[in-house]
Amino acid sequence: MTARPRWRDPLLWSSLALAATVLLMPLAKPLFARLFPALQRPLFALDSLPDLLLGHVVVVTASSAAAVLLGVGAGLFVTRPAGAEFRGMVATIVAIGQTFPPVAVLAVAVPLIGFGFEPAFFALLLYGLLPILESTVAGLASVPTEAREAARGMGMGEGALLRKVELPLAAPVILAGIRTSVIINVGTATIASTVGARTLGLPIIVGLNGANPAYILQGAIPAALLAVVLDLAFGRLLAASQRWRA
Amino acid sequence: MIELEHVTRRYGAAVAVADLSLAVGAGEFCVLIGGSGAGKSTTLKMINRLVDASEGAIRVGGRDIRELEPAALRRRMGYVIQSIGLFPHWTVARNVGTVPELLGWPAATIRDRTAALLARLGLAPGEFLAKYPHQLSIGQQQRVGIARALAADPDILLMDEPFGALDPITRMALQAEIAAIQQESGKTVVFVTHDIDEALRLASRIAVMERGRLVQIGTPMELLTAPASEFVRDLVGGDDLGIKLLGVATVASRLRAGETAPGVPIAAAASLRQALSRMAAEGRDRLAVVASDGRPAGTIHLADLLRR
Numbered sequence: 035m036t037a038r039p040r041w042r043d044p045l046l047w048s049s050l051a052l053a054a055t056v057l058l059m060p061l062a063k064p065l066f067a068r069l070f071p072a073l074q075r076p077l078f079a080l081d082s083l084p085d086l087l088l089g090h091v092v093v094v095t096a097s098s099a100a101a102v103l104l105g106v107g108a109g110l111f112v113t114r115p116a117g118a119e120f121r122g123m124v125a126t127i128v129a130i131g132q133t134f135p136p137v138a139v140l141a142v143a144v145p146l147i148g149f150g151f152e153p154a155f156f157a158l159l160l161y162g163l164l165p166i167l168e169s170t171v172a173g174l175a176s177v178p179t180e181a182r183e184a185a186r187g188m189g190m191g192e193g194a195l196l197r198k199v200e201l202p203l204a205a206p207v208i209l210a211g212i213r214t215s216v217i218i219n220v221g222t223a224t225i226a227s228t229v230g231a232r233t234l235g236l237p238i239i240v241g242l243n244g245a246n247p248a249y250i251l252q253g254a255i256p257a258a259l260l261a262v263v264l265d266l267a268f269g270r271l272l273a274a275s276q277r278w279r280a
Numbered sequence: 281m282i283e284l285e286h287v288t289r290r291y292g293a294a295v296a297v298a299d300l301s302l303a304v305g306a307g308e309f310c311v312l313i314g315g316s317g318a319g320k321s322t323t324l325k326m327i328n329r330l331v332d333a334s335e336g337a338i339r340v341g342g343r344d345i346r347e348l349e350p351a352a353l354r355r356r357m358g359y360v361i362q363s364i365g366l367f368p369h370w371t372v373a374r375n376v377g378t379v380p381e382l383l384g385w386p387a388a389t390i391r392d393r394t395a396a397l398l399a400r401l402g403l404a405p406g407e408f409l410a411k412y413p414h415q416l417s418i419g420q421q422q423r424v425g426i427a428r429a430l431a432a433d434p435d436i437l438l439m440d441e442p443f444g445a446l447d448p449i450t451r452m453a454l455q456a457e458i459a460a461i462q463q464e465s466g467k468t469v470v471f472v473t474h475d476i477d478e479a480l481r482l483a484s485r486i487a488v489m490e491r492g493r494l495v496q497i498g499t500p501m502e503l504l505t506a507p508a509s510e511f512v513r514d515l516v517g518g519d520d521l522g523i524k525l526l527g528v529a530t531v532a533s534r535l536r537a538g539e540t541a542p543g544v545p546i547a548a549a550a551s552l553r554q555a556l557s558r559m560a561a562e563g564r565d566r567l568a569v570v571a572s573d574g575r576p577a578g579t580i581h582l583a584d585l586l587r588r
Contacts, residue, residue: 184365
């Protein structure tokens, strides 16, 4: 990567823009009043945006972390000799998970586990699993066979082989899958507000119900900025994971 | 050092190696040669248990390798493969230090050993230690591959067509390198190839394999002068038999000591084949010979080359 002055770092700027958006939104009240003169309440005031952003980050982080554990774990399992015969079955199950729209999962989850964080967590987890599993399998398949043979031939055990050779070489592909999964989850997490999870979807849902476009913007803009920040952060991580290629 | 006793390896109904017995003494350079599917790679891999024998026993240093833990066994043997298999995400330094690291050597010892080995293989440590494999030519990569195999100073070196992917010039250079390393270190080498010239150049003994069976084992000279079968005769010589015979004997063996001759001298360690080539190119029937210390040793005559 070419040297760039720190102050021109897009990750820094998009993070600052996100923080400013949620903290300074009340100051933008005259702007929304001007944009939407017909609205009586142009500023979303049911909940604080910083709190909603935090809730959003928490549900995305928790569900993505669980999806990474399960997805990478399942990917590792089905690529080991012991788990090879489960490969087709696991791929099918996870793909089915992906075909359920998250809204449907939320609707089914609520009667089972109630309102709030939990149904959102499970819906996002299910939805984020497929890209991670697939990228783990693809990443491990991309490890050169000669590197494996050399490692075994030099007396590396299976654990060391995985830790020192296979995972580092597969990391860029796996990270790309996690990146896709997380970015999708940031968007999908807005829907989770319908079941009572506190996310940036709340102003959007309330705005949709009350025909208030100002509310929709006040939820959608920080949600979009959060996706941009995370995408840039993953880009950074991805570059670090394959610095040796430079 | 390495003994194979009635070793067979089956893959389902197919037999890759059939009832093979072979003993490789300490310090020997043993080359396994044969066409593809002859079972030579399988034989090599059974020695470090990358493949387990279906029947028979293999002993290394007197111990049956089935009693040894495979990883521990492999760390005692250098392993070089045709596809090289350097770890692309590690620097040259870390690649070379792989086995010492697995053995838990102190970092400073690994660093010194790595630098010394690179220098021994003609790669300036200052320039190459921090490089990644993809920044090297194939020839340089295989030099690193050999350094990696030698890193923990194993007594045994297993080489599976190590120079098969190299261009002829690089291959010759690395053949000379490995021959010199083997001679100065006294390591036991088992080397798989399908290139008879490579085998004749390097081997102290050649084992010829055909469809999983050992068909002849002997010194290069024995193979050339007394091939056990039509197959071996075709493999080792064919029309070039005379030239190949000249290739395995040195000028020193036909030296006329005390005589002198004009022209650029030839080294006593050079092959008779090189001497013949020089004579043909220069239109001479004799050459001056110098010893390895550069002092005149005598002459070699064309007529002496034709003596059997």
